[in-house]
Amino acid sequence: MGYGIDLAFRAPNAMVFENKELARIIFFHLPCAWGSTLFLILAPVFALMYLRSKKRIWDLRAAAAMEIGLLLGVLTLITGMIFSDVEWGAPWNWDPRQTSFLLVVLITAAYFALRAAFSDPEKQASHSAAYVLAAILPELFLIAVFPRMLMSLHPDVVRQGGFDATYWTVIAVVSVSLLLTSGWMFGLRVRAGLLEEALENSNAKLGSRDDPTPSGVVRPVSVPDESR
Amino acid sequence: MPDSWSNEIGAVFRKEIQSELRSKSGLITSGLFGIVSVVAIAFATWTVKLTPTVAAGLFWITLLFSSMISLPRAFTVEEELGTGDLLRLMARPHSVFWGKVLFNLILVAVTAVVLGTLFLVLAQIHVANVGVLIVSLLGSCFALGGGVTLSGALVAQAANRNALSAAIALPLLVPLTAIGVSALRVAFGDPGVAAGIQAAIGLVCYGVVSVAIGPYLFAAVWKT
Numbered sequence: 001m002g003y004g005i006d007l008a009f010r011a012p013n014a015m016v017f018e019n020k021e022l023a024r025i026i027f028f029h030l031p032c033a034w035g036s037t038l039f040l041i042l043a044p045v046f047a048l049m050y051l052r053s054k055k056r057i058w059d060l061r062a063a064a065a066m067e068i069g070l071l072l073g074v075l076t077l078i079t080g081m082i083f084s085d086v087e088w089g090a091p092w093n094w095d096p097r098q099t100s101f102l103l104v105v106l107i108t109a110a111y112f113a114l115r116a117a118f119s120d121p122e123k124q125a126s127h128s129a130a131y132v133l134a135a136i137l138p139e140l141f142l143i144a145v146f147p148r149m150l151m152s153l154h155p156d157v158v159r160q161g162g163f164d165a166t167y168w169t170v171i172a173v174v175s176v177s178l179l180l181t182s183g184w185m186f187g188l189r190v191r192a193g194l195l196e197e198a199l200e201n202s203n204a205k206l207g208s209r210d211d212p213t214p215s216g217v218v219r220p221v222s223v224p225d226e227s228r
Numbered sequence: 229m230p231d232s233w234s235n236e237i238g239a240v241f242r243k244e245i246q247s248e249l250r251s252k253s254g255l256i257t258s259g260l261f262g263i264v265s266v267v268a269i270a271f272a273t274w275t276v277k278l279t280p281t282v283a284a285g286l287f288w289i290t291l292l293f294s295s296m297i298s299l300p301r302a303f304t305v306e307e308e309l310g311t312g313d314l315l316r317l318m319a320r321p322h323s324v325f326w327g328k329v330l331f332n333l334i335l336v337a338v339t340a341v342v343l344g345t346l347f348l349v350l351a352q353i354h355v356a357n358v359g360v361l362i363v364s365l366l367g368s369c370f371a372l373g374g375g376v377t378l379s380g381a382l383v384a385q386a387a388n389r390n391a392l393s394a395a396i397a398l399p400l401l402v403p404l405t406a407i408g409v410s411a412l413r414v415a416f417g418d419p420g421v422a423a424g425i426q427a428a429i430g431l432v433c434y435g436v437v438s439v440a441i442g443p444y445l446f447a448a449v450w451k452t
Contacts, residue, residue, distance in 0.1 A: 051448045100403075107399040114396055117386035126452045130445040131382055131396070137437055138403045146406060 001181060004174035011170050022086050026167075029079040031175040032072045033101070035182055037143055039069035040108065044136045047129035056197065057190070059125035062132055064189035066111050068182050073105040100142040107135050107142075121197070233326075236319050240327025244302060254335055258298030262343040265290040270350035283353050284412035288368065288405055291343060295336050295372040296401075300380025300393040302328040307384050321447035325381065329439055333373040340365050353416055361415035363428040368408050370435025375401050378442045382449060407431050 008027040043065035050058035080098060081091040092098065114131050118124035248254055269286050278286070306312035315324060344365060348355065355361055379397035383389045407430045414424025 103399065103402055106402075110396050110399045113392060114382065114386065117383070117388055117392050119387070120452075123385060123449075123452045127382055127385070127449050130449050133441070134378055134382065134438075134445055135400060137434070137441075138400050141403050141434075146403065 001174075001177040004170065004177045007170045007173055011166050012164070022083065025079050025083050027170050027174050029076060029083060030171055031178045032076040032079060034175060035178050036069050036072035036076055036104075038179075039065045039072065039182070039186075040104070040139060041136075043069060043132050047132040050125060050129045051133075056121070056125065057194070059129060060190050060193035060197075061186075062129060063115065064186050064193065066108055066132065067189060068186055070105065070108045070112075072178075072182065073101065073108060076101060077105060097147040100146045104139055104142050107139055111135070233320075233323060236323035237326045237330070240315075240319055240324055241330050244328060244331035247305075248331070248335075254298040254301055255338065257301075258294040258335070258339050259342060261297050262290055262294040262339055263346060265293070266343055266346045266350055269347075273351065278351060278353065280356075280413040280416035280418040281409065283347075283351060283416050284409045285405075286351075287344070287347050288408040288412060290347070291336075291340055291368060292372065292401060292405065292408075294339050294343065295376050296394055296397050298335060298339070299332045299373065299376035300383065300389075300397065302332055302377065303380045303384035304389045304393065307389065312384070316451055321450040322443040324450065325377075325443040325446040328381075329373060329377045329442065332377045333369060336373045336376075337369045340369050355415060356417035357415050357421060357424070360411065360421060360424045360428065363425060364408070364411035364415055364431070367411060367428040367431025367435065368404075371404050371408070371431045371438070372401065372435075374435040374438030374442060375404065378438055378445065381442070381446045385449070385452075404431065404434060407434070 004027070008024050011024065011027070043062045046058050046062035046065055050062060080101070084093055084095070084098065085091040111128065111131055115124055115128045118127055269290070306315055347353065376397050379400055380393055383392045383396055386392050407427045411424050411427035411431060414420055414427075
């Protein structure tokens with residue numbers, strides 16, 4: 001990632017933009033958008049695997065993919081707003097691509113609202129998986145169709161050939177490093193989810209063995225009186 | 229011998245109709261909300277002539293919120309009244325979903341016709357293309373009926389289901405607003421009949437896909 005950042009600052013100014021120096025934010029904005037889309041496409045695959053196998057690991061993978069997709073989506077919006085402020089004069093222009101990505105982020109955020117509404121792990125997993133699969137249709141529409149329905153301020157640098165080879169090299173390096181970093185985060189999140197579940201199970205067992213207090217109940221503890 | 233699909237779907241559909249005729253809760257809630265919204269829009273804009281795009285946007289949002297208030301009830305009411313467990317024993321998930329989605333399609337169609345007529349009269353909107361208006365309303369009913377029923381099914385067993393149903397349904401249905409407005413504004417006088425019909429067909433397709441995948445997703449959550 002450090003090498004990518006170093007390359008980003010060494011790259012020549014992009015001549016197709018108003019603010020040629022700030023165009024470097026593209027090196028992070030584009031990979032974040034691609035990474036977010038990738039994780040939001042992976043999540044339904046994991047959700048489908050959960051519904052077929054009912055193995056908890058697939059639900060944890062789907063949740064981790066949605067979390068990283070949301071994180072990268074928010075980073076895409078933030079970097080886009082910084083660029084938009086300088087390039088188009090305002091951080092938010094109701095540009096179709098900007099708006100559609102905001103809606104994708106909102107659809108992803110609603111997943112966590114639904115997930116938080118279930119305390120039973122099995123219900124939580126199956127409802128979350130069903131939501132992820134239901135959301136894929138509007139998400140694909142927002143990512144692939146809606147931005148092409150209306151005029152957009154977004155520069156179509158790929159078709160216009162606005163970037164030289166150096167820019168594509170830097171974008172490729174940052175994309176690969178971002179993918180590796182987010183893949184590492186994804187693995188960590190899944191392991192953390194497994195540990196959380198193991199901890200809850202062991203708490204439940206401890207609670208049921210020799211303590212009649214149900215797990216999850218906060219037990220009163222004695223606080224030493226410092227005045228004595 | 230198990231009942232045929234059509235018998236099961238018919239039984240769930242008749243149950244929904246009878247429940248609705250007894251309580252009239254869904255129709256009254258969505259109808260009243262829609263009528264008040266339309267009256268409020270007409271009252272707030274009586275000094276100005278609404279452009280086709282603004283009129284289409286206001287009407288579609290009214291229809292969207294009316295649907296979101298009434299349609300998820302088909303599932304949430306089963307959990308609130310405690311009748312969900314009996315339904316789980318008596319019918320297969322696909323039949324339950326199809327029975328309820330058929331009822332919701334009729335409910336949203338009645339709401340759309342009543343609201344549409346009121347909106348056109350009170351806000352003095354001129355319909356330039358009746359054909360596109362009918363196809364747009366049909367498409368909107370399909371898309372809203374399919375989408376909101378599915379999101380209602382997803383939140384029915386959640387702890388805070390009433391608040392959650394709007395939070396889940398809105399992000400999923402907001403993209404439809406763009407297509408719905410594209411279709412309706414042509415009906416209200418904007419140029420581009422072919423684009424309007426395309427958008428209306430897009431709405432129908434969205435509804436058909438929601439209704440087609442709905443039973444499978446519903447089956448995954450109904451008996452957990």
